[in-house]
Amino acid sequence: MALEIIESCVNCWACAPLCPNQAIYEAAPPHFPHFLIDADKCTECVGDFADAQCVAICPIEGAILDELGVEMNPPGSLTGIPPERWAAAQAEIAAR
């Protein structure tokens, strides 16, 4: 039972100090610059908090996954930007 931080993490440091198990650490190169979760230490905050703390503060949609690879903060859930709208804007920018 553990969560995972992937490379879309922007290295904002918000999650690390909140982890009740000190499971979050700054990755060494070549993964730098982003954070990682030590799967052996992560308890998904069960017993400490109602919500997984890293998930509750992370500002980046999709940066944290559960064991099945499901995004804990799916697209649109944090920014309020509908995913279609986001995709359209990205396509428009790319086409310039």
Add this chain to the structure above:
Amino acid sequence: MELPVIAQEAPKAGGCSAGSCGSSATQMNGMSDEIRVRVQDHPCYSEDAHHYFARMHVAVAPACNIQCHYCNRKYDCANESRPGVVSELLTPDQAVKKTLAVAATIPQMTVLGIAGPGDPLANPERTFETFRQLAAKAPDIKLCVSTNGLALPDHVEELAKHNIDHVTITINCVDPDVGAKIYPWIFWKNKRIHGREAAAILIERQQQGLEMLVAKGILVKVNSVLIPGVNDEHLKEVSKIVKAKGAFLHNVMPLIAEAGHGTFYGIMGQRSPNPAELKNLQDACEGDMNMMRHCRQCRADAVGLLGEDRGDEFTMDKIEAMEIDYEAAMAVRAELRAKVTAELDAKRQKAKAAHAPAAPQVVQFMPHPQKLALAGPRSGIPGRQSPARRVLMAVAGKGGLVAVHFGHAKEFLVYEASAAGAKFVGHRKAEQYCAGDETCGDGESVLDRTIKALDGCEVVLCSKIGFEPWGNLEAAGIAPNGEHAMEPIEEAVMAVWHEMLAAGKLEPKPSTAKCA
């Protein structure tokens, strides 16, 4: 220590807003003497001082505890004084080293701020470690911090301990319904809270923090981001409330929103305010509050005099190689400060003397440059003193002089000229409508965009100007003027205004009621 509430109920329109009569700087109208003394040599607050003193920011605070719709955490925050530039994240030790290196090299550097890239108070250990070390090693540097306010009440005690000069709180609303359109979520008590509930908590904490700081005698500045259609009208109310609670300055900044920034507002097509909207709002709030007009939304890690970025000289690898003797530097710094302070004092004395004799005459020409801006109540009704209307003029200036070639100007200083003198009212960025090729509209040249940015101005003063822009400016109804090169700005602005007056161009025009 108790801070006086700044201005009493100011008259809604006209008349002389409380405390502003005879004040020695337009921007400080309505400020108590005590606060004026505390901010008059501050590069961020004093129009005078920012020519002489400088500030810097260090990026030690990466984490944030709220989300704003104008921010994308993949980049630095686009608003709140750090427009979209990725800065080098420093550890507290590195930040202290950098600050000492800059202070020793640029003795004018008197203010160190922590503003981001996240929220300084969401990173209390890093922020306070930096302050602690600096207070001990460089007691001659003023410390300041910016915050969204959510964690503020928890840290007021600690802020007071570190001799923090002033705190900036970004307050965009006092109504949770407005807030729900600005803040999608906050992190609060180990939970992510969304929507109106989140906004209500944030607003309550901001107001509580503001009150606590004022009670402790810490200066509080309030920043607001002007978001057209969301909080534009509402900011007038914000201004009133924060003033009543004792904030000494309210700085309204324009929203910066572009799709390329990946922010909610950028993607959803929320527009930014145009310069006229910004000025109208600043004018509307000014009757109630001291507004800060010369803010240039500086980068969080900018080094140097306002608007003049020397950050490249102080990258971490260059700093590591420097030997700093701060004791020696402090002596040099003290000397410079004494010299500049004496100069500024002399200027202020002169201004007072120039202003002392009775009410300004109708077409009085005052030959002292800096003094004109200071003369007379800003709220003077033209009709009372002179039928001549006010005129907005853009100046390509440097160091207080009309010293920049039109084509080289990165920004223009905007002055409002009237019988009461020249009043500095804001900046217009020359490249404001150009954030790189990908966002530029088709066929619109840099010149066109610059002219657009000067909307509302009738004259542009510069040291020189090319043939093409001359024609285009005239076609846009803006008179280019290169005749006052190297003259002090206020003197040049007033000279042009008087020429216009003599030429009969200043009859009140109903169509330009805003300027009149």
